Amino acid sequence: MPAGGLARRWRLGEKFIESWIYLAGLLAIVVLLGIIILLIKEGVPIFLDTPPWEFFFGTKWYPVSEPPTFGIMPFFVATLWVTVIATAISVPVGVACAAYLSEVAPNSIRETVKPIVELLAGFPSVVMGFIGLMLLSPLVQSAFNLNTGLSGLTAGIMLAFMSLPIIISVSEDALRAVPDEFRQASYALGATKWETIWHVCIPAALSGITAAVMLGVGRAIGETMTVLMVAGGALAVPVSPTDPMMPMTAAIASGIGNAVRGGLQYQALFAIGLILFVLTLFVNLVADRVLERQKRKFQR
């Protein structure tokens, strides 16, 4: 076979793979756009029936009554509570763990602990929900002397466990990306290890850590199965974190099964989905921006 023919074949193969990758990239964008269009198309018509202010600030959600009322305030506040609790627990623990792994722990420990932490991310959320239901909820109930252990606090603690792996893993990467000259300069000035971590490494990696926190928050906002199982699912606007509550994801999951396509409840649930989508998109965009800045910081 002449050499030219072989080269042409190679070029053909190259072209094929190139267009394959191009199509794959395009598909991701098309799917994303499709989801946005679907959410808007199915969700927005609810505002013809329930005005937006009633939908957002209404405190009554009775989708199967005659006539139905749709107010998502209880769900929105519940999502806020659960996310705040999860973040308040997972950020200090996660960043401390990342600082230990990156700055203090010997190599052998880091090599074993990090994969285990990342394995934690692979736990199915229904398993976490079951653990919360069986182990954590009785504990929370007796510790806070509550009427029931199914509460926003229980859900928040479980969510903290679920967002820890991503926070630890991403902030550890950020801390490791801090150039060694920084640490050496700090030690040369007589700083202790703790001072170096607190005043040099963490500030230098702050944008990466912020991104890690945002990704963790995004996970907590979007998590469904666990909150459905342990948050309690009460329809009142929760005033205390120990109240039973129903976050937005749980509201969608518990209502979508009997919502008939195109009905009012269906539209209302899609509108909640749209709000969730905007929330997580915003959080992820911020995380992305901050990560980008972190990368540029050390590219000199």
Added chain:
Amino acid sequence: MHIKKSINWFILPLIAIIGVAVLFSGCESGTRTTLTATGSTELSGSIKIIGSNTVTPLSTVWSEEFMKMHPKVNIAVSGPGSGAGIAALINGTIDICQASRTIKQSEIDEARANGVEPYEIQVATDALSVVVNPANPVSELTIAQLSGIFNGKITNWNEVGGNDAAIVVLSRDTNSGTHVFFKEHVVQMAGLPSEDKSLEYGPDVLFLPSTEEGVSEVAKNPNAIFYPGLGYVTDKVKPLAVKKTADDAGVLPSVATALDGTYPVARPLLFYTNGVPTGVIKDFIDYCLSAEGQAIVTEVGYVPLQ
């Protein structure tokens, strides 16, 4: 050269896989009866049942027994809730919808608009029991008291003769036929002089995704109250005697009291199919309604038709 070869290696198995798939899809599609070598007809096919969480324990045993008798039949049962099952029936994705409430007129209209004709078959009866923790001293309640507890007017057990403790009210979520049935017949007191259609579940009621979760919470929590189907009542929870009005005697939920009509919150358990059932679906439903099938109803803890 080797590129051409690798393309062949890629395409040949692909053709083989497609060929095999076409062959199998030809065999597996639809339901049919085949003549075996011995000359007897053997049932085969698959049935998909979705709907009520309450009916699930019953349908599961029925389908297991039926599959044991007819190994070529495959039945899948899942129980997200009656509303979910009816929505699936309307969307035409299932063969049988199991329900613990009757279909609404609005749902029938939606089904017809979709070309689906719901056909109702009662397969059993359920006494919807109200359960509390065995440590709770309360042993009977009137329907009006239950309505007060579930609509949020009664919040402490001492208002109904119990301890001074807040009531933890558990309910199924809106997917559930039990949720709707209980709302109409207990919270809104349908059929009683005090009926009030404006009553709703109170804002502090906990909505749970499954009946099992409610029963296990009642077993752990001395102040909780929940309404599972009779088949879900275990000895870790205490069923309450229900009084229609304060003057009537309290009646405990059981097969006998549901059959003679004295228990006030009994309800039909139903199957819905698209039109009159045919083929293997008809055989399955016939089995459920047979003496053998109805004996299983008693075994699972529900009330047989006769």
